[in-house]
Structure formats: C-alpha cells, structure tokens
Amino acid sequence: MTIVSDILRPQPKAGILDISAYVPGKSGAKGAKVHKLSSNESPIGASPRAVDAYRAAAGTLELYPDGSASKLRQAIASRYGLLAENIVCGAGSDELLQLLAHAYLSPGDEAIYSQYGFLVYPIAIQSNGATPIVAPEKDYLADVDAILARVTDRTRMVFLANPNNPTGRYLPFSEVKRLHAGLPRNVMLVLDAAYAEYVRKNDYEAGIELVATFDNVVMTRTFSKIHGLAALRLGWAYCPAHIADVLNRVRGPFNVSAPAIAAGAAAIADQEFVERAIAHNDIWLPWLVRELETLGLDVTPTVGNFLLVHFPADKEHNAHAADAYLQENGFVLRRMDSYGLPGALRLTVGTEEANRGLIDSLRTFLK
Known part of the structure; x- marks a missing residue:
C-alpha cells in the first residue's frame, strides 16, 4: 500500500486553516412547531x-x-x-x-x-x-x-x-x-x-x-x-x-x-412595508426586554431587531441548558460561544405568537 504525504496534495494559502469557519444560526428544533429566532430574520416576511x-x-x-x-x-x-x-x-x-x-x-x-x-x-x-x-x-x-x-x-x-x-x-x-x-x-x-x-x-x-x-x-x-x-x-x-x-x-x-x-x-x-416592519419591532422589542427582565434575566441594551440575553451561571439554568430546553419546545435561538459569550443567547424579535410562546417557555424553564 502506498502512503501519500499531505505535502503532495493541494495546499491552501498560509493562514487559511487557522480561520474558524462561520457557523450560522440553527434552523430546526424538536418541537411540533418551530419558531426560528436565531438569525435576525424579518418576522413579517418580505414586501x-x-x-x-x-x-x-x-x-x-x-x-x-x-x-x-x-x-x-x-x-x-x-x-x-x-x-x-x-x-x-x-x-x-x-x-x-x-x-x-x-x-x-x-x-x-x-x-x-x-x-x-x-x-x-x-x-x-x-x-x-x-x-x-x-x-x-x-x-x-x-x-x-x-x-x-x-x-x-x-x-x-x-x-x-x-x-x-x-x-x-x-x-x-x-x-x-x-x-x-x-x-x-x-x-x-x-x-x-x-x-x-x-x-x-x-x-x-x-x-x-x-x-x-x-x-x-x-x-x-x-x-x-x-x-x-x-x-x-x-x-x-x-x-x-x-x-x-x-x-x-x-x-x-x-x-x-x-x-x-x-x-x-x-x-x-415599498417604504410603507418598511414602516410596518419598524412598527412591529417598536412594539415587541421593548415588550421582550420587559418580560425577560421580569424573569430575572439580564438583557444588553439594543437598538436592533434582536436581544443579547444573559443567563445565570448555575448548570441548571445556564445558557446551554436554556438553549436545549427551548429547542425541545420549538424555539431556536443563537448560541454565542463562538463570540466568546457562552453565558448568553441571541434572540430575534419574532411574531407575536413566537414572542409570547418564548416567554412562557422561559418562565417554566427558570422555575
């Protein structure tokens, strides 16, 4: 059997293999209905x-x-x-x-x-x-x-x-x-x-x-x-x-x-549609901040269509446990480990159904 050295196959430019590949937000969960809140997409769709x-x-x-x-x-x-x-x-x-x-x-x-x-x-x-x-x-x-x-x-x-x-x-x-x-x-x-x-x-x-x-x-x-x-x-x-x-x-x-x-x-x-999207965010972004803070979670001040939510450090209620629980219940958020923020999840402002359902699931999880 002939062993071919790695040196004899095409090699990428210096430094390429040092790059950490970009990992996008997850798209699926185990719940019957999935609310994807991981990629900061528009909750009202396109014009x-x-x-x-x-x-x-x-x-x-x-x-x-x-x-x-x-x-x-x-x-x-x-x-x-x-x-x-x-x-x-x-x-x-x-x-x-x-x-x-x-x-x-x-x-x-x-x-x-x-x-x-x-x-x-x-x-x-x-x-x-x-x-x-x-x-x-x-x-x-x-x-x-x-x-x-x-x-x-x-x-x-x-x-x-x-x-x-x-x-x-x-x-x-x-x-x-x-x-x-x-x-x-x-x-x-x-x-x-x-x-x-x-x-x-x-x-x-x-x-x-x-x-x-x-x-x-x-x-x-x-x-x-x-x-x-x-x-x-x-x-x-x-x-x-x-x-x-x-x-x-x-x-x-x-x-x-x-x-x-x-x-x-x-x-x-279609500026009228853009204004609808802004109005939706203006309603539900502050609502989510209030509800999350009422649950005792820290939220980084935000002006986008997403929130950085910080979870307790204890193993039972940390960000990884929260992510697993939420996926089991059909809510997909973004893990922040790759950003050096393992204690946080990023949450996209979703539809009214998704926003209310997420808060209900977190309330149960944090009990």
Missing part, C-alpha cells in the same frame, strides 16, 4: 411587491442578469438621495465585506474590529493573509479609544458594525466621527449598517454623510433584515468613486441574480 417582482423574474431565467444591477442601484439611489455610480451591489453585504478585504488587504497588513464584532470580519481579514486585531469593548460597546490605540503603520482597515451584531449596541454619530478623525487617511473605515433601519435614536447616522465627505469611508447595507430578503443574498455598499471602481473590477460580472435585482428594487421602493 408583497418584492415577492411579485421575484415571481415575474422567473419568466426569463435563461437570460443573464444586468451585470451592473442598474435598476437596483437606481432604486437605492432614489430612496436615499445618493449617486447611483457610487453604489455597488453584491450577494449580501457579506460578499461586499469580503471584496473590500480582498481588494485592500495583503499579507503583512492589519485590520481592526471590536471584541464582539461580526465574525465575518476576521474571516475576511485572515483569508486575505492579513492579521486581525481585536479592540476590547466596554459594556458590550465598541470603544473608540481602544480601536485608535491599536492603529499602527500596518493598519489598512477598520470594521465597525453599527449597530453591532450580536450585542445590539450602537455608537452615536459623534463617536463614529471621532473614530474616523483619528485614523490615518490611508486607513479605510468600513461602517457595517445592516440594522440601520431599526435604530430610533436622534444621535445615530448610518454613514452616508461620512462617505459623501471623505475618501476612506465605506458603508454597507443589507436586504436580509428589515426587507425580509435573506434567501436572495442581496446587499449594497455606498463608496467613494475610487473605491466603487475597485470593487467593480474585482467582483463577479454577474454577482447579483436577476430575481434579486427585481425584488430588491421593489422592496426598497
């Missing part, structure tokens, strides 16, 4: 206009999509008063984050993200040979001073989720501007505003103003959350012209499908 547009696109599946996604970019530009040529669309904002890292990070470079930042950031950084630098947070909130203290002459990029997933906390615009002002102009600030539409705070800004004013800021957004189009994998970035040009050089020529383009354009134009 009927978006669904109709998607179905209409099924009649021309033999044709390649518009490689520039011009209809979608123009719809986004019209909604927010932006320059369409500065918008780049992608297969979810995840792809755009990866493209930014691919185009601007090289071996020897460094990129910074906050302690409980989105796990796609270190994957994007490491997969391009750069070194991820973690800045500690204070009370589950990104710390501008900690980020700036870690900037070196090797720093090329700073990722900031605002609001942050999974903590739900946000930095006011004054702090974001202070962060940007402290960065060298050759360092790109990437503002990941996936949950921007849910924020009801006067001191919040998603990043459009900074992108319009400076050459080193990019804002990414998604259709997966408030627009309810997670299955289509659709996102967009608003960039200075020179960065948009770079992204258009490295992205796939048809990276957004025709049904996604059609559905996305319809969804972003």
Whole structure:
C-alpha cells in the first residue's frame, strides 16, 4: 500500500486553516412547531411587491442578469438621495465585506474590529493573509479609544458594525466621527449598517454623510433584515468613486441574480412595508426586554431587531441548558460561544405568537 504525504496534495494559502469557519444560526428544533429566532430574520416576511417582482423574474431565467444591477442601484439611489455610480451591489453585504478585504488587504497588513464584532470580519481579514486585531469593548460597546490605540503603520482597515451584531449596541454619530478623525487617511473605515433601519435614536447616522465627505469611508447595507430578503443574498455598499471602481473590477460580472435585482428594487421602493416592519419591532422589542427582565434575566441594551440575553451561571439554568430546553419546545435561538459569550443567547424579535410562546417557555424553564 502506498502512503501519500499531505505535502503532495493541494495546499491552501498560509493562514487559511487557522480561520474558524462561520457557523450560522440553527434552523430546526424538536418541537411540533418551530419558531426560528436565531438569525435576525424579518418576522413579517418580505414586501408583497418584492415577492411579485421575484415571481415575474422567473419568466426569463435563461437570460443573464444586468451585470451592473442598474435598476437596483437606481432604486437605492432614489430612496436615499445618493449617486447611483457610487453604489455597488453584491450577494449580501457579506460578499461586499469580503471584496473590500480582498481588494485592500495583503499579507503583512492589519485590520481592526471590536471584541464582539461580526465574525465575518476576521474571516475576511485572515483569508486575505492579513492579521486581525481585536479592540476590547466596554459594556458590550465598541470603544473608540481602544480601536485608535491599536492603529499602527500596518493598519489598512477598520470594521465597525453599527449597530453591532450580536450585542445590539450602537455608537452615536459623534463617536463614529471621532473614530474616523483619528485614523490615518490611508486607513479605510468600513461602517457595517445592516440594522440601520431599526435604530430610533436622534444621535445615530448610518454613514452616508461620512462617505459623501471623505475618501476612506465605506458603508454597507443589507436586504436580509428589515426587507425580509435573506434567501436572495442581496446587499449594497455606498463608496467613494475610487473605491466603487475597485470593487467593480474585482467582483463577479454577474454577482447579483436577476430575481434579486427585481425584488430588491421593489422592496426598497415599498417604504410603507418598511414602516410596518419598524412598527412591529417598536412594539415587541421593548415588550421582550420587559418580560425577560421580569424573569430575572439580564438583557444588553439594543437598538436592533434582536436581544443579547444573559443567563445565570448555575448548570441548571445556564445558557446551554436554556438553549436545549427551548429547542425541545420549538424555539431556536443563537448560541454565542463562538463570540466568546457562552453565558448568553441571541434572540430575534419574532411574531407575536413566537414572542409570547418564548416567554412562557422561559418562565417554566427558570422555575
């Protein structure tokens, strides 16, 4: 028998096998009816206009999509008063984050993200040979001073989720501007505003103003959350012209499908549906916070459509035990071990039925 050495088979680039693979939220449970509350999806679905547009696109599946996604970019530009040529669309904002890292990070470079930042950031950084630098947070909130203290002459990029997933906390615009002002102009600030539409705070800004004013800021957004189009994998970035040009050089020529383009354009134009989604969240997010705190659980302050819920340390009622119990009863939440938060579960705001049922199950579990 011939033994073939590992050295003789194809090997990935240095550092790839050091990456911890991203593990998405679970989709199933053992209960008769499953309430998936693990992935921050919309509890009211997608706009009927978006669904109709998607179905209409099924009649021309033999044709390649518009490689520039011009209809979608123009719809986004019209909604927010932006320059369409500065918008780049992608297969979810995840792809755009990866493209930014691919185009601007090289071996020897460094990129910074906050302690409980989105796990796609270190994957994007490491997969391009750069070194991820973690800045500690204070009370589950990104710390501008900690980020700036870690900037070196090797720093090329700073990722900031605002609001942050999974903590739900946000930095006011004054702090974001202070962060940007402290960065060298050759360092790109990437503002990941996936949950921007849910924020009801006067001191919040998603990043459009900074992108319009400076050459080193990019804002990414998604259709997966408030627009309810997670299955289509659709996102967009608003960039200075020179960065948009770079992204258009490295992205796939048809990276957004025709049904996604059609559905996305319809969804972003349906502001009435967006307001319905916001109104649902405005009712049930505070309700869940009150009910969870009444049960004696700690909840990190949040402005998104999800909550970070902290459980007692005792074995009988800890987060792992709670997760197992809830799955037995048909409620799927997100474990936070991969974020370094084994004592917490992340809970998506669900339908009224799901929200009330979850609280009833937790009440029984915590007795």
